[in-house]
Amino acid sequence: MPRSRKAACRVALCLAFCILVLALQSGGADAQTPTGAGPDAARPTGTAQAPATATSVPPPPSPPVFSASSTRDVLVAALGFLEPRTLEAHSARDFCVWGLDGLTAIDPTLSVTVTPTATSSPAVHAPGTAVAAEKSAIASLPATLSVLQGQTVLFSRALPAGNSHSAWADLVTAAMQAAWQHSSTLRDAGSDALLQGFFDELFNHLDPYSRYLGPSPATSDRTRRTGSTGTVGLSLGQNGRNIVITAVNANGPAWEAGVDTGEHLVSVNGRSTHGQDAATVQDWLEGDEHSSVTLGIAAKGHRPTTFKLQRVQVPPETVFASTDGPFTVLRVTSFSTQTAEEISQYIDQVVEQPTPDAPAPPPGKGKAAGIILDLRGDRGGVLQQAVTTAALLLDHGVAVTTQGRNPLANHIWAVQGGDMTNGTPVVVLVDGRTASAAEILASALADHRRAVVIGSETLGKGLVQVIGQMPNGGELFVTWSRNQAPLGWPIQGLGVMPQICTSLGAEALQAQLSALKAGNSLQGEAVQTARAARYPVPVAKILEIRKHCPAAIGSDADMDAAKALLSSPAAYKAALESVPDENSAPLH
Template sequence: MRPRTSPVPAGMAPSRPRGTARRGAPFARAARHIALILIVMLLVAPVSAHADPAAALPTVPGTQPAPDAQQASGAQQASAAQPALDSDQMNAVIGAALAFLTPRTLDSHSAREFCLWGLNGLGAIDPSLAVNAQDGRVRLSLAQDTLLVLPAPPDTDQGGWTALAVRLMQAAWARSAPMRDAGADGTLQGFFDELFNHMDPYSRYVAPSPATTDRDIRTGGTAGAGLTLGHDARSILITGVNANGPAWPVGLSSGQRLYAVNGRSTRDQTPATVSQWLLGDVGSKVTLLVGDERTRRTIVLRRASVPPETVFAYASNHTVVIRVTAFSADTAEEMSQYLDQASDDPHLRGLVLDLRGNRGGVLQQAVTTSALMLDRGVAAITHGRDPQANHIWAVQGGDMTGGAPIVILVDGRTASAAEILAAALADHRRAVVVGSTTLGKGLVQTIGQMPDGGELFVTWSRVLAPQGWPLQGLGVMPQICTSRGEADLERQLQDLAAGTVDMRDAVQAARAARFPLPVSRILDIRKACPAAIGTDSDLDAARSLIDNPAEYRAALTAIPDDVAYAPQAE
């Protein structure tokens, strides 16, 4: 068997041998155990807004100039040499944003609210600019000068408010040097930043360039070979092989030398330069000359989009430690391969699932991962205003571990999809959670692509754990708390051996919580195990639970009996 050679996060031991299962080949039992998710992922198509290319400026019915409109007109002529604001593009983006936001936000807001919030962002670019709405009119001012006054459209008129916002932006652009310095991208960013300041902390607008980078990270990015390169004094070296990429099945491994790419010598080149040579269109061929001091061989690969590796593992004394760093497009598939390999050990004592520092990712991947360790049941409930955001995420598949003990490590940085997985396994008494109270991000975002290539991340649902308690703010309360010091942890483990769970009251208080939950109550529950960064004590406690089945069984009893949950209207 060939060891997995991908880089391992700091603090992790080298990856465990991966076995014969490879991406692109049948995964035998691993493939058969990938869970059937009963709710299909919602894909949000890009939303477009109509803009008349013949119109130099959107029009608002009944528009009336401000008393000093002639002065503003003169200023606009004086600044004619300045680049013009692309009103068609602004109209398209803001119109698409309103169409996307209006039915999806957790709380209902009108086009009027969205636009007035966003227009206040002009003042963040140029503090002398101000927008005020009063008596059915919207006024744009620059210091003491009134630049433009427009009649306010009906509150829900998305087209009218889009046109009004663009008219005000264009008037501000003509008179404000800071606006022009910020450019169209900066103007849009300011508009959306201020709009989302009035909502939750996770909704946001991402401009076209970083949005492209984000999409690459989520989907695997530009097509390549899945190789990480380094160098020594003589040549370019392969330092890592992504098991999700095309280089893995053909037998490339760490330590081999890369002498040429498509006939182009790598001699005297940097790893960064050669890495660029490996990139190309999905499905295109790339020819590599690889080998060592004695032999060389030519390999032809087809480039592919390669999602980042997120799962790393090692085994010690028939206990498998699996670290999940994030939930990307292939996380559940990677997990299935490791679980399949772990289940081949007839003496398997247990699994440690390390989610410390995992900030989350794709919700569906967390649900699918939970199904690999659950026979059936509800993994999570999402509830929002948009009917498409309301799901009971039920799974059925089959526990690949055969019921082996599972301990989940969490800390104060564990968030989002990682919290969903921890809550799902804990609520079904399928795992014991060890560590500190997690971050408490229980809001789900949906993504809308804008006409300019940017993206809106919009919170549209809340997450409830299988037993009905909210993750947002509350987080996951561990059965074994490690953030209160070594002496306290030792006492908890001793009490567990006697059948007593010191954290029982705190865990059950968290499970009894229901949305909406006052902040004071959230803080009162969380103080039982303060959020902290994980330490070696977490893994020590996990090993103690696996080595002492009585402790493990006692810790499971801290979770109340599963109860049927029916979402209630807010």
């Protein structure tokens, strides 16, 4: 039967947020086509010679080319993107001088210096105001940027007087080109390496998370976030000479149509799959986005059913559901553009939802025994998807606050729409690798006393990056805001302090669970201290807080503790209440 789409409607209602997509106009790149020709073999006529064998001489490889125009376009776009968005204010001069040190990182024989312009001083200084005037004139002279190879000056030019992005881009491009002409090490590395080195050195002066991805890795990263070519969301395997559906992506049209695992794919656009290998048939399913494909699918013991589906870009699945006794486990590997919808679809299957012609279930009815959100190893992803997931589980409230220098970075991400689970108990599993958007979700649910967090201290990545697309197809990820949890504490550095800590050993864990069953929390003081912290938190204070539940890799003890907690309503309630009440903790 086709799956219910009520969950998707709920996500659409919850999705009252928008991601700032900052794209810059794409530009063309210079290219050279290698040319060459092999000689024709010839022999005089009328002579008795053995026929000559014509040989093809491969053309010599083209020398590496530095594309000045493409590099300049990227630099102009990057400076325009960076300057208004970085957490701290910096000038085009800062970015360019920092970035040019990337030449030295590639070729250590090169160095970049910035020095005042040399001036000649008169033999006898004029007294009084004349000396002050001379000093003022010297101070006002522009500085000079030089690129040296050993003691040899390869390039020298006065720095632009203003903050013109085009002028600074011209300077950097010219400096790179001069270095390229004199350094075989740079030419061997390639022009893409010059840009990569420039941005690597620039971002070394900012934060650990801002970065540049060149055209090829940027394409792979976009595919991971949004999907690639058009498809229907099926994974295939073989059973003898038959093609079997082994997985159905919850983000794809096949899931919407009710296709299920274990069914046989008997035809694609009227072409029989019998005797074909799975990889070949998988290729048949792919095509241009929005094109249609007709599938013949047969369940065991039934006649084939025809499905006409439209191909779409299908993001990789990020949510994987299973059961452990009476509890539903949702393992979330990352937050892509469809993660919240995936979660809503699984919740819809395990929780009895009211329909338009049926009343809502009474309190305590129509809910599952418990949901375990497994965020261990989840490095994050799209912030808005974490907020929307929180909206599926919270009736209302602030999920996270973001604060930055750019006004567009400042948001109070509030949710309202109703708890989709009808109050089902929720446990969130985290570990030392849980980061970013995953930490936002864990802190939002814990701070609103909607879920109990179990595990160890998380990574503590509380900085948000905005993505800028460059003219060459590369991408800049620039940190532009800090995350603040609902109770006002900064996620950056601190991470999420769990209500039940599993990294202190089995004996300590058992003592915590026993205390919770009696209504007491041994972890309560550490939780309260962490929630009371306010930005900026000194490093020594961060280390003091985190030592109460050291970051660790997740283990079976996490899941065992989750099941034990969900099996004891008294312990679950005590763990929830170890977090301060939102009315007693200021937002700022």
